[in-house]
Amino acid sequence: MTPKIIKGSKRGRGRPAVFDRGKALNAAMKLFWERGYEGTSFDDLIAAMGISGSSFYNSFGSKEALYCEATQTYLEWAGQWFFAILNDPSTDTKTAMALLFEATAEEFTRGDHPLGCMISLAGTHCSPGMKTIRDMMAEHRAFSESAMAARIRKGVANGDVPADTDCDMLAAYYSAVARGLAVQARDGASREKLAEIARLAMRAWPVEQARGRSEVGRSGR
Numbered sequence: 001m002t003p004k005i006i007k008g009s010k011r012g013r014g015r016p017a018v019f020d021r022g023k024a025l026n027a028a029m030k031l032f033w034e035r036g037y038e039g040t041s042f043d044d045l046i047a048a049m050g051i052s053g054s055s056f057y058n059s060f061g062s063k064e065a066l067y068c069e070a071t072q073t074y075l076e077w078a079g080q081w082f083f084a085i086l087n088d089p090s091t092d093t094k095t096a097m098a099l100l101f102e103a104t105a106e107e108f109t110r111g112d113h114p115l116g117c118m119i120s121l122a123g124t125h126c127s128p129g130m131k132t133i134r135d136m137m138a139e140h141r142a143f144s145e146s147a148m149a150a151r152i153r154k155g156v157a158n159g160d161v162p163a164d165t166d167c168d169m170l171a172a173y174y175s176a177v178a179r180g181l182a183v184q185a186r187d188g189a190s191r192e193k194l195a196e197i198a199r200l201a202m203r204a205w206p207v208e209q210a211r212g213r214s215e216v217g218r219s220g221r
Contacts, residue, residue, distance in 0.1 A: 040063075085103055162208050
């Protein structure tokens with residue numbers, strides 16, 4: 001997906017302004033995370049990033065291009081803990097998912113960045129002209145869900161998930177729970193509350209039934 005670049009912006013003459021690009025990008029990421037794409041103005045961005053308007057265009061091209069880059073920065077950061085836990089070969093599938101939710105409760109309520117998740121609700125409410133942003137964020141959400149489904153399918157192959165489990169539906173369920181945790185976090189829910197919601201969700205993990213069948217969506221009793 002190629003970000004739109006504002007045409008007609010010209011590079012300023014003379015030596016370009018010197019600034020820490022990584023630090024400025026991180027500031028933009030947190031602002032977008034907190035306010036969303038349309039809720040963040042150009043003036044808000046350059047103030048938070050500590051750069052001039054000309055430096056902004058010279059370095060990032062446009063607001064949309066910056067948002068794409070800031071989103072990628074967030075995904076690289078979140079992906080470090082998400083995939084490390086999800087694909088840990090030393091744990092079975094159910095344990096990996098439970099640990100993933102524990103980490104989610106912690107990461108969504110940390111005090112050094114905005115609450116919740118930058119991806120979970122981004123682009124769900126935006127103007128028709130922002131279809132590119134909406135589609136991009138939907139793709140990111142679908143990717144994380146597909147990663148969960150792939151882990152569950154691997155569990156089926158390894159024998160620690162019942163063979164007749166609907167892997168895609170189970171992944172969709174846990175993806176929906178994760179997005180719900182993001183909303184709870186933004187509304188001020190504590191880490192403990194998010195962790196308890198996650199523990200309740202894990203009761204839906206499929207189990208082998210006495211007659212060799214499994215049920216997705218019921219806890220084993």
